[in-house]
Amino acid sequence: MSKMENNTYTDKELAIFNGVIDLIKRGANIYLVTVSEIAKASGVGKGTIYEYFRTKEEVISKAILYNMKREVEHAIERVEQKNNFKDRYYEALEIIVENFDNKFSTINLLLSTGNFNELYEYMIDEKHLIAAYTSRIESIIDRLLLMGYEEGIITIEESQYYKRMVIISSIAGFINYINNRERYLDIDTQKAMDLCYKMVIKALK
Amino acid sequence: MSKMENNTYTDKELAIFNGVIDLIKRGANIYLVTVSEIAKASGVGKGTIYEYFRTKEEVISKAILYNMKREVEHAIERVEQKNNFKDRYYEALEIIVENFDNKFSTINLLLSTGNFNELYEYMIDEKHLIAAYTSRIESIIDRLLLMGYEEGIITIEESQYYKRMVIISSIAGFINYINNRERYLDIDTQKAMDLCYKMVIKALK
Amino acid sequence: MSKMENNTYTDKELAIFNGVIDLIKRGANIYLVTVSEIAKASGVGKGTIYEYFRTKEEVISKAILYNMKREVEHAIERVEQKNNFKDRYYEALEIIVENFDNKFSTINLLLSTGNFNELYEYMIDEKHLIAAYTSRIESIIDRLLLMGYEEGIITIEESQYYKRMVIISSIAGFINYINNRERYLDIDTQKAMDLCYKMVIKALK
Amino acid sequence: MSKMENNTYTDKELAIFNGVIDLIKRGANIYLVTVSEIAKASGVGKGTIYEYFRTKEEVISKAILYNMKREVEHAIERVEQKNNFKDRYYEALEIIVENFDNKFSTINLLLSTGNFNELYEYMIDEKHLIAAYTSRIESIIDRLLLMGYEEGIITIEESQYYKRMVIISSIAGFINYINNRERYLDIDTQKAMDLCYKMVIKALK
DNA sequence: TATGAATGAGTTTTCATTCAT
DNA sequence: AATGAATGAAAACTCATTCAT
Numbered sequence: 001m002s003k004m005e006n007n008t009y010t011d012k013e014l015a016i017f018n019g020v021i022d023l024i025k026r027g028a029n030i031y032l033v034t035v036s037e038i039a040k041a042s043g044v045g046k047g048t049i050y051e052y053f054r055t056k057e058e059v060i061s062k063a064i065l066y067n068m069k070r071e072v073e074h075a076i077e078r079v080e081q082k083n084n085f086k087d088r089y090y091e092a093l094e095i096i097v098e099n100f101d102n103k104f105s106t107i108n109l110l111l112s113t114g115n116f117n118e119l120y121e122y123m124i125d126e127k128h129l130i131a132a133y134t135s136r137i138e139s140i141i142d143r144l145l146l147m148g149y150e151e152g153i154i155t156i157e158e159s160q161y162y163k164r165m166v167i168i169s170s171i172a173g174f175i176n177y178i179n180n181r182e183r184y185l186d187i188d189t190q191k192a193m194d195l196c197y198k199m200v201i202k203a204l205k
Numbered sequence: 206m207s208k209m210e211n212n213t214y215t216d217k218e219l220a221i222f223n224g225v226i227d228l229i230k231r232g233a234n235i236y237l238v239t240v241s242e243i244a245k246a247s248g249v250g251k252g253t254i255y256e257y258f259r260t261k262e263e264v265i266s267k268a269i270l271y272n273m274k275r276e277v278e279h280a281i282e283r284v285e286q287k288n289n290f291k292d293r294y295y296e297a298l299e300i301i302v303e304n305f306d307n308k309f310s311t312i313n314l315l316l317s318t319g320n321f322n323e324l325y326e327y328m329i330d331e332k333h334l335i336a337a338y339t340s341r342i343e344s345i346i347d348r349l350l351l352m353g354y355e356e357g358i359i360t361i362e363e364s365q366y367y368k369r370m371v372i373i374s375s376i377a378g379f380i381n382y383i384n385n386r387e388r389y390l391d392i393d394t395q396k397a398m399d400l401c402y403k404m405v406i407k408a409l410k
Numbered sequence: 411m412s413k414m415e416n417n418t419y420t421d422k423e424l425a426i427f428n429g430v431i432d433l434i435k436r437g438a439n440i441y442l443v444t445v446s447e448i449a450k451a452s453g454v455g456k457g458t459i460y461e462y463f464r465t466k467e468e469v470i471s472k473a474i475l476y477n478m479k480r481e482v483e484h485a486i487e488r489v490e491q492k493n494n495f496k497d498r499y500y501e502a503l504e505i506i507v508e509n510f511d512n513k514f515s516t517i518n519l520l521l522s523t524g525n526f527n528e529l530y531e532y533m534i535d536e537k538h539l540i541a542a543y544t545s546r547i548e549s550i551i552d553r554l555l556l557m558g559y560e561e562g563i564i565t566i567e568e569s570q571y572y573k574r575m576v577i578i579s580s581i582a583g584f585i586n587y588i589n590n591r592e593r594y595l596d597i598d599t600q601k602a603m604d605l606c607y608k609m610v611i612k613a614l615k
Numbered sequence: 616m617s618k619m620e621n622n623t624y625t626d627k628e629l630a631i632f633n634g635v636i637d638l639i640k641r642g643a644n645i646y647l648v649t650v651s652e653i654a655k656a657s658g659v660g661k662g663t664i665y666e667y668f669r670t671k672e673e674v675i676s677k678a679i680l681y682n683m684k685r686e687v688e689h690a691i692e693r694v695e696q697k698n699n700f701k702d703r704y705y706e707a708l709e710i711i712v713e714n715f716d717n718k719f720s721t722i723n724l725l726l727s728t729g730n731f732n733e734l735y736e737y738m739i740d741e742k743h744l745i746a747a748y749t750s751r752i753e754s755i756i757d758r759l760l761l762m763g764y765e766e767g768i769i770t771i772e773e774s775q776y777y778k779r780m781v782i783i784s785s786i787a788g789f790i791n792y793i794n795n796r797e798r799y800l801d802i803d804t805q806k807a808m809d810l811c812y813k814m815v816i817k818a819l820k
Numbered sequence: 821t822a823t824g825a826a827t828g829a830g831t832t833t834t835c836a837t838t839c840a841t
Numbered sequence: 842a843a844t845g846a847a848t849g850a851a852a853a854c855t856c857a858t859t860c861a862t
Contacts, residue, residue, distance in 0.1 A: 649851085649852065649853085650853060651851095651853095661853090661854085662854085662855075662856080664854095665853090665855075670853085670854090671853065
């Protein structure tokens with residue numbers, strides 16, 4: 001039972017994580033999904049799951065955290081490839097669009113309303129991880145803001161909290177658009193992005 | 206036993222709804238709560254629940270919708286008692302603060318990320334109700350904006366979508382603050398509200 | 411609670427019996443029928459049933475016995491109106507035809523395979539009643555046989571048991587026809603009766 | 616654990632069937648028996664039953680059909696070992712005697728009054744099976760009759776329906792004797808058989 | 821090491837019976 | 842006397858977890 005080395009995972013563990021993530025992306029409810037379903041989706045036996053994890057709760061929680069880590073890292077990598085304020089901001093919105101069909105998007109979980117707190121109790125044990133992602137995102141936002149300042153887009157004299165809040169609010173507003181697109185037939189995605197950006201500019205000027 | 210309290214539910218149904226809402230407000234997970242727990246929290250026998258509802262799913266879904274209706278109506282009533290743009294906006298934030306401990310806050314559900322869609326399948330049948338609340342909130346926002354316009358606070362020439370988005374984004378940003386208060390020790394609630402308002406003013410000027 | 415006088419029943423008791431009989435004739439299974447269904451079918455409240463009977467088992471058992479008594483008496487009355495062997499025998503078959511749609515026919519219960527024994531345990535207490543009906547039927551058969559003897563139709567020198575057995579067997583055979591009519595498309599009811607009668611005559615000659 | 620015993624059922628399914636059959640033979644009512652009782656009688660866990668069958672109804676219905684198949688096949692085999700009309704007929708009566716304590720005898724179900732129709736709804740799906748047994752029995756009767764004809768015991772010129780009816784009626788009459796033995800103290804089983812046979816001979820002469 | 825058949829604890833659901841009105 | 846709302850004991854059924862293979 002060679003559990004894992006540091007923070008890498010065995011093939012079986014990864015298969016199981018991917019099974020869970022798959023199920024959830026296909027609409028399964030993390031509270032109602034069964035171990036049998038996970039086993040089938042992962043292509044492993046039910047017993048095997050218990051070779052690698054102690055309980056169902058642990059499987060699901062760790063799978064979610066694994067996915068979160070991956071998504072956040074991927075998002076950061078993409079955002080950092082953009083070299084100016086506007087491109088970087090739009091890239092963030094772009095990522096949100098791409099993740100829309102994924103009800104289980106980490107962005108949703110991290111940025112918005114704290115519904116995340118409702119997740120498995122178990123995760124409380126892993127709260128430091130979530131906090132780590134949250135502060136990584138914060139530093140990304142800080143660098144974005146610095147870029148905007150250096151480019152002369154941001155000129156306002158206000159606390160860092162205010163500036164971060166503007167970015168976070170605008171992104172939350174954009175997520176709200178994405179989640180309710182069917183109600184805004186006259187606003188296409190490009191338009192919605194442009195208006196988010198406009199708000200940011202005005203609020204930070 | 207006066208059969209109907211209002212024109213909709215019997216006393217027993219209301220007792221059961223309140224039992225469910227109580228449980229959830231005390232931290233129960235809507236997917237993991239049991240009928241026995243609901244019965245105990247409602248002060249009725251387990252069998253009684255099945256006299257009034259066909260399944261556990263129906264009980265919980267209807268309780269949530271009932272609560273949503275009540276909360277939305279209460280919030281609207283409070284907001285409408287304020288007669289100027291600023292007071293009305295702050296009143297909305299105030300309501301959010303008061304609802305914070307309520308993991309199950311309708312504001313969270315309605316305004317933000319659409320995690321609401323993940324709720325019990327059953328609710329799909331009641332989607333029109335949720336849509337109705339959403340558009341009531343929208344018209345409240347529209348009236349708020351009109352007020353701001355009449356008071357000369359809002360002067361921007363932009364689409365209604367933009368203006369609504371500013372309000373919604375700022376509220377979502379405020380919810381984010383509330384949900385992460387422990388991370389913003391240097392910002393008290395009053396300050397957070399003021400900064401939200403500042404963003405709104407700047408974005409709508 | 412004026413229970414009953416001797417062997418007459420109150421209106422309520424009769425209403426309940428008729429409710430039960432109705433349900434069963436409409437295809438309900440006596441083991442699966444619920445007290446609520448009986449109450450609805452009887453047009454009385456569920457509580458009322460427990461004013462007149464101690465348990466569900468008692469209600470159903472007594473209703474069945476009541477029906478049995480009525481059916482047997484009615485059958486005997488009809489049979490005795492016929493004044494010769496052949497008419498009397500045919501009248502018995504006629505009654506069976508008329509009762510066919512009634513899965514719950516007493517004739518089935520009494521004459522045939524003893525499936526009756528499977529009925530409610532409770533009935534064991536009332537076994538004397540069933541025995542009484544059985545021996546009334548036996549004496550009807552005896553009088554029928556006497557008639558046939560006097561008419562010169564029956565001439566065989568054999569035990570009374572044999573003669574009764576011939577009658578009972580032929581009726582059981584006819585019931586088998588009735589219950590499987592769809593398998594005997596070339597045999598109409600009249601023909602089946604005639605062949606039963608033929609067998610009886612030959613066996614008793 | 617050799618998966619399939621014959622080409623139809625797993626070992627576990629057979630264990631469950633035998634548990635059900637056992638219970639019924641020991642006097643349990645097929646409508647009132649519980650899954651817990653079946654589990655205990657089968658020597659398997661309650662959950663195991665639901666691994667192999669979808670509902671309690673399915674378990675019981677399939678167990679009954681399984682038993683019916685076995686009993687019919689066994690009876691036919693025994694009957695066919697006899698090489699003349701009389702022995703074959705008596706062998707059939709013998710089988711009935713042996714099955715008497717079995718309230719759940721297939722012979723009762725198939726030959727007689729059609730009470731069988733009252734069994735679980737589920738069986739309607741399997742009606743073709745029951746029809747198949749019924750017609751197998753019919754062809755056994757036909758071969759018996761042919762034997763009697765060839766031996767010169769049967770000489771009557773009548774329809775096949777009549778001849779079959781005589782056999783079926785006599786067997787039904789014998790079942791009636793068996794089920795009411797306590798009322799016929801002066802007739803022992805041998806005597807009852809002989810009289811049945813006598814009736815058959817006379818009716819088919 | 822990997823498995824899935826087996827299981828029973830714990831869930832949802834039913835319904836005979838009670839009892840306040 | 843008549844009722845049906847309320848109930849909990851007992852039923853059907855589910856599924857996380859175990860363990861023999």
